[in-house]
Amino acid sequence: MSARERLVRIASIDGLPIAAALVAAAVFFTAASPFFLTGENIRNLLIQSVFVILLAAGMTYVLIVGGIDLSVGSTTGLSAAMTLMTIMNGAPWPVGILAGIGTGVVVGVINGFFIAILQINAFIVTLATLSIGAGALQVITSGTQLTGVDSETFLALTKGNILGIPTGLVITLVIIALLEWVLLATPYGRSLFAVGTNPQAAFLAGTSIRRANFSVYLLSGVIAGAAGVLLASHLNSVQPGLGQGYELSAIAAAVLGGIALSGGRGSVWRSLIGALFLATLSQGLQLVGVDPLWFNIVTGASIVIAVAFDRATQHFIAGQLRSLARKQSHDISGGGLEAEALRSPAAAAPIEVQPAGAGNHEITSGARNI
Amino acid sequence: MSHDVVQAEVTRPPVGLPVLIEARGVGMRYPGVIALDGVDIKLRAGEIHALLGENGAGKSTLIGLLSGISTPDSGELFVDGVKQHFNSAKQAQALGISTIYQEQTLAPDLTVVQNVYFGRELRRGLLLDEGAMRRRVESLCGEFGLTAADLDSPVGALGALKQHVVQILKALAFDARVVILDEPTSGLEESERQLLFEHMGRLRDRGVALLWVTHRLDELFGLADVITVLRDSRLVASVNPAEHSPDSLVRLMVGRKRSEGEHLRVHDRSERIQSNSREEFIRLEHVSRYPLLRDISLSIRRGEILGLAGIAGAGRTELGRIILGADRPDSGSLFLDGKEVTIRSPRHATRLGISMVPEERKTQSILGTMSIANNISITDLGKVSRNNIVLDRRRENRLAKEAIRDLGIKSSSEQQKIVNLSGGNQQKAIVARCLFSGPSLMIFDEPTQGVDVAAKTDIYRLIYDFVDKGGAAVVISSELPELLHLSDRIAVMREGRLVDELAGVDRPGCLGSESEIAETIMAMAAREAGHSAAADTKEEMA
Numbered sequence: 066m067s068a069r070e071r072l073v074r075i076a077s078i079d080g081l082p083i084a085a086a087l088v089a090a091a092v093f094f095t096a097a098s099p100f101f102l103t104g105e106n107i108r109n110l111l112i113q114s115v116f117v118i119l120l121a122a123g124m125t126y127v128l129i130v131g132g133i134d135l136s137v138g139s140t141t142g143l144s145a146a147m148t149l150m151t152i153m154n155g156a157p158w159p160v161g162i163l164a165g166i167g168t169g170v171v172v173g174v175i176n177g178f179f180i181a182i183l184q185i186n187a188f189i190v191t192l193a194t195l196s197i198g199a200g201a202l203q204v205i206t207s208g209t210q211l212t213g214v215d216s217e218t219f220l221a222l223t224k225g226n227i228l229g230i231p232t233g234l235v236i237t238l239v240i241i242a243l244l245e246w247v248l249l250a251t252p253y254g255r256s257l258f259a260v261g262t263n264p265q266a267a268f269l270a271g272t273s274i275r276r277a278n279f280s281v282y283l284l285s286g287v288i289a290g291a292a293g294v295l296l297a298s299h300l301n302s303v304q305p306g307l308g309q310g311y312e313l314s315a316i317a318a319a320v321l322g323g324i325a326l327s328g329g330r331g332s333v334w335r336s337l338i339g340a341l342f343l344a345t346l347s348q349g350l351q352l353v354g355v356d357p358l359w360f361n362i363v364t365g366a367s368i369v370i371a372v373a374f375d376r377a378t379q380h381f382i383a384g385q386l387r388s389l390a391r392k393q394s395h396d397i398s399g400g401g402l403e404a405e406a407l408r409s410p411a412a413a414a415p416i417e418v419q420p421a422g423a424g425n426h427e428i429t430s431g432a433r434n435i
Numbered sequence: 436m437s438h439d440v441v442q443a444e445v446t447r448p449p450v451g452l453p454v455l456i457e458a459r460g461v462g463m464r465y466p467g468v469i470a471l472d473g474v475d476i477k478l479r480a481g482e483i484h485a486l487l488g489e490n491g492a493g494k495s496t497l498i499g500l501l502s503g504i505s506t507p508d509s510g511e512l513f514v515d516g517v518k519q520h521f522n523s524a525k526q527a528q529a530l531g532i533s534t535i536y537q538e539q540t541l542a543p544d545l546t547v548v549q550n551v552y553f554g555r556e557l558r559r560g561l562l563l564d565e566g567a568m569r570r571r572v573e574s575l576c577g578e579f580g581l582t583a584a585d586l587d588s589p590v591g592a593l594g595a596l597k598q599h600v601v602q603i604l605k606a607l608a609f610d611a612r613v614v615i616l617d618e619p620t621s622g623l624e625e626s627e628r629q630l631l632f633e634h635m636g637r638l639r640d641r642g643v644a645l646l647w648v649t650h651r652l653d654e655l656f657g658l659a660d661v662i663t664v665l666r667d668s669r670l671v672a673s674v675n676p677a678e679h680s681p682d683s684l685v686r687l688m689v690g691r692k693r694s695e696g697e698h699l700r701v702h703d704r705s706e707r708i709q710s711n712s713r714e715e716f717i718r719l720e721h722v723s724r725y726p727l728l729r730d731i732s733l734s735i736r737r738g739e740i741l742g743l744a745g746i747a748g749a750g751r752t753e754l755g756r757i758i759l760g761a762d763r764p765d766s767g768s769l770f771l772d773g774k775e776v777t778i779r780s781p782r783h784a785t786r787l788g789i790s791m792v793p794e795e796r797k798t799q800s801i802l803g804t805m806s807i808a809n810n811i812s813i814t815d816l817g818k819v820s821r822n823n824i825v826l827d828r829r830r831e832n833r834l835a836k837e838a839i840r841d842l843g844i845k846s847s848s849e850q851q852k853i854v855n856l857s858g859g860n861q862q863k864a865i866v867a868r869c870l871f872s873g874p875s876l877m878i879f880d881e882p883t884q885g886v887d888v889a890a891k892t893d894i895y896r897l898i899y900d901f902v903d904k905g906g907a908a909v910v911i912s913s914e915l916p917e918l919l920h921l922s923d924r925i926a927v928m929r930e931g932r933l934v935d936e937l938a939g940v941d942r943p944g945c946l947g948s949e950s951e952i953a954e955t956i957m958a959m960a961a962r963e964a965g966h967s968a969a970a971d972t973k974e975e976m977a
Binding site for chain 1: 759761780781782784785786790791793798799800801802803804805809813814816817820823824825826868869872
């Protein structure tokens with residue numbers, strides 16, 4: 066294997082660019098601030114980022130089938146309110162958890178019904194449920210004071226430790242691992258990729274598009290419900306506007322993880338790295354004393370740069386593969402079909418062009434809430 | 436070539452009519468395909484020139500070259516005797532060449548006047564000169580049956596005929612001297628068609644050269660002054676209609692494709708049992724889905740290949756989609772092994788043992804960025820999972836490797852992305868996908884479209900192997916020789932109906948030689964259905 070082939074192989078490792086960016090950011094902030102690489106800080110960073118991590122994992126499923134779910138932020142807030150309200154009204158804490166997750170189920174079923182069954186545009190439907198969820202949260206919080214439950218067990222969901230690791234983080238990691246496994250190792254996960262890659266082809270080959278679409282919105286809702294439960298435990302209070310903007314952070318994290326907004330590509334694991342990158346950036350900027358007024362600008366710019374770097378890497382790989390193929394076809398007379406195909410424009414297919422403007426807009430505005 | 440001689444006309448001596456546009460030996464290649472090969476054509480002022488040919492004969496490519504949409508790889512174009520090199524449709528338009536496409540290119544929400552001047556509005560200073568545009572359209576429209584009220588209504592509210600007229604006005608408003616009409620009568624009712632023909636006559640009288648592409652042979656006579664026939668991307672002849680009949684034109688279009696027929700005989704089918712002794716797999720009774728399919732009854736037996744013939748839009752793909760459960764019929768019943776079934780979805784069809792190789796490889800078949808193995812196993816993931824829960828990759832890869840070997844798919848490994856295969860190998864992988872779920876019936880929709888000759892033969896062999904093992908196959912194809920040799924029976928469709936059924940070449944009950952059957956089919960598929968179809972429609976509406 067030539068040095069060049071080795072380089073191409075390394076560059077082709079999925080998620081390498083964003084992982085490199087995460088390490089670079091961590092190294093930079095460690096050098097810039099003595100407080101960055103401390104147990105306390107890392108712990109805070111992780112606990113505060115579990116919500117976006119979870120939502121990004123659910124969003125990954127939705128984006129893989131080529132959809133979008135803008136409602137997850139407001140669902141998280143509403144679920145947190147439902148959880149606290151249920152427990153404050155005297156119900157035992159497991160019932161509170163069920164109420165929170167149930168909220169997510171309801172939103173997920175509504176989204177799934179309109180998008181998968183009635184085939185209405187996902188952007189429109191989830192924009193509407195975002196608004197309804199946020200409105201419902203306002204109605205709930207305007208009447209009653211949702212502050213303080215005293216169930217130790219419930220609060221321990223985020224404040225306690227398992228083997229020295231924050232419980233909330235353990236729960237999140239278990240969910241993440243399960244979601245990644247389902248995506249990669251089950252027929253169901255495979256069918257999602259097929260639907261996202263080419264819905265028409267998947268349909269004619271006997272995959273149910275309706276089932277794939279319905280299930281991802283249901284799942285995304287359930288995950289948002291779970292994130293809401295953890296948020297309720299973490300804050301032990303709810304204000305109007307809670308969770309707002311989380312959806313954009315979740316989309317940004319998934320995009321940083323190299324997901325294609327056009328569907329068919331993505332992994333929960335890489336979205337997790339994307340979410341950690343965003344969290345590291347905001348925490349780090351705080352520690353090095355950057356004026357908070359500049360946070361959004363710096364975060365937005367780094368998202369664009371990170372994504373551009375990822376695309377450039379893929380462009381490089383495609384170019385190298387083409388030139389290797391050209392070389393091979395010179396070496397072996399006749400060339401072979403594969404070399405022929407690699408030389409064609411189709412070989413450049415892995416480069417996903419960002420859908421014009423819209424994608425970047427979401428990403429940059431997402432920074433507002435990170 | 437001899438066509439120059441043939442073109443010496445009786446009715447209209449060419450001497451008096453100036454040649455407006457002439458193509459000499461124009462050709463066009465796409466990777467692996469010759470779309471047009473050394474074609475000559477002359478369009479004269481005040482002449483209606485009909486262009487005929489089967490699907491894929493090169494008509495659309497020729498139109499594209501004449502209207503400036505594409506640039507020929509070889510040959511030359513002359514306008515008024517001056518050599519031209521078009522890089523865009525705009526250049527052709529500037530020289531007075533206008534094209535009216537089959538699909539409407541009008542903006543449905545804009546008015547007639549706005550559409551006529553769309554993108555080329557008349558201006559007075561910075562403002563639009565509405566008055567001048569309206570006056571010009573008014574001066575043109577009376578002749579073509581548009582009223583003043585029509586001019587202000589949105590084009591989408593007008594009927595199909597009036598929309599054609601708007602396109603004609605659009606051409607005339609910019610002094611078009613050459614008008615290309617791509618199947619202008621499709622979608623028109625009989626009475627409207629006659630009106631359109633009158634309009635075409637008026638254009639001719641104004642000295643416009645018309646190039647008229649059509650599938651309907653009957654309508655040519657009495658209107659066309661010259662008929663040019665293309666076959667297999669080549670010019671067959673330019674002829675005088677007075678010396679021809681629909682039958683003789685069909686002969687020119689179909690020709691004798693001996694050499695192509697040869698490689699179709701990859702399999703000796705003479706030993707095969709008679710088709711009527713085979714058991715039926717699926718039966719359709721009076722299946723309709725309006726307006727594309729009307730009252731289809733047919734049965735498909737195990738061990739048999741049923742061919743579906745017809746021109747584009749005859750409803751063949753739609754019939755395939757009904758059988759696959761991709762669309763539901765409005766009425767009628769389906770029986771599988773004698774029992775009535777409702778096929779709810781392709782997913783359900785797969786479980787019932789029905790699969791389809793779709794027509795459009797890129798948009799309907801391949802999962803482009805996924806591997807060959809993933810593309811093959813998608814029809815039956817249960818087969819590559821443990822307890823239907825966990826994917827067994829090793830098993831998946833092994834079965835994919837076997838399929839790659841058995842079907843002769845040329846690839847570096849089963850992990851290669853399917854987009855990086857050639858068209859023929861992609862198609863074989865799609866056949867492998869359909870076979871993967873162990874179907875009893877496979878529907879092949881244009882299975883050899885855009886596939887090289889070697890892969891074609893391979894695909895024919897796969898189809899034969901499948902039916903030899905007791906499978907039932909439906910083949911939809913616009914290539915008649917392919918259909919004639921593959922099929923045991925050929926059902927001919929026209930305008931959503933089944934019009935007749937005949938035996939394939941060398942099958943029991945076969946009517947004659949390949950070219951004779953081809954002519955019969957072409958005549959049935961392309962025959963003017965006009966009046967009777969319109970009457971039937973009214974009956975159904977009532």
